[in-house]
Amino acid sequence: MKNIPTAARIDMLEESATLALNARVKQMAEQGKPVYNLTAGELPCKTPEYISDYVATKLDENKYTPASGLPVLKLAIAEAAKNFYGFLELELDNVVVTAGLKPAIYASLLSVINPGDEVLVPIPGWTSYSYQIKLAGGTPIEVELDENFDLDIGAIKQKITSKTKAVILCSPNNPTGTIYSKQRLEELAGVLNAAKIVVLSDDIYSKLVFSEDYAPPAKCGFLNLVILGGFSKSQALTGWRIGYIIAPNGIASAANKVLSQIMGNASLPAQYAAIAALENNDQPVMMAELLENRKFIINQLNQIEKIDFKEPHGAFYIYLDIRKITKNSLDWCEKLLNETGVALVPGEAFYTPGFARLNFAANKSILQTALNLLKDFNYEESKK
């Protein structure tokens, strides 16, 4: 086909830093080479049976639903959120169901920010926030988390300008697996409330928590709050595409307008999957395995002197600090893969070179082999 020039906005986008690596992982596996893939952003299990059984009874239904989702699902989400966050009031109009959490974030950004507005993004942080902010006409402003991956209130204050419209929070965090402390969140709420700055709280990992100290940001006093939730991680439903927004009426209705024009409703089977999940209290799957793997990985990593890490308190990631070895985690991950078959995501993908993300929701024997290989891996930086 004849080439068509792309729109200027596409120049703002970059292909994910992980793509090349993923291609290589697949290629190696296809060539029959041993690969220990710890890069995934998802649980390795199949759809929980209580979900597939329930959805199987609904497969003859095939019509559009309201763009913001089935009322019965919105009601179930509102009720679950009241329990989880301790909200007294939440109406159906506060809930918008989306095809996964990604469009929930984008529709919220389009509803909240004007061109030129700044959005603070704590780093290490999930890859897509910055690109979505740019696509929505805003400017992402990175703010480093502190050395424990907690919020650095001083650093955030320094980055706030008259253009700051929103902050994206993510706790438990991708890629660090850590949680923000309640104390810092409450402190931040004071700062952001005074400046009328909106918090977009990405709660996709809020059910996968290993610490009693966990405080969802939504319980920490933020007055201008949008919650972004979903079932991809807690229910291993990444392929089904189902998530939601909980927001004040104006923002929820704006996000609904956006989504009704560009996407329409989330697929009907996925909405039924969410209903089944909520009937089961959105109990996370694989929690016992995750706890066991977490313990195992911490124990193993403690034996590798040159790699530092913070213990994860949620999600299924551990963020390896390889700065004693190199800051070039792209090169380190590439060589680790080539020489040992162990695949990790380089920290460059999360705006923090010198780190690598490991998904510990893997089969125990794969983890064991991968950790042994990691212990023996001798890295030599490429000569420039």
Ligand SMILES: Cc1ncc(COP(=O)(O)O)c(C=O)c1O
């Ligand atoms: C922090 C974070 N937010 C959002 C998403 C996107 O979730 P979904 O697959 O439901 O679109 C992911 C997926 O990796 C994530 O890690």
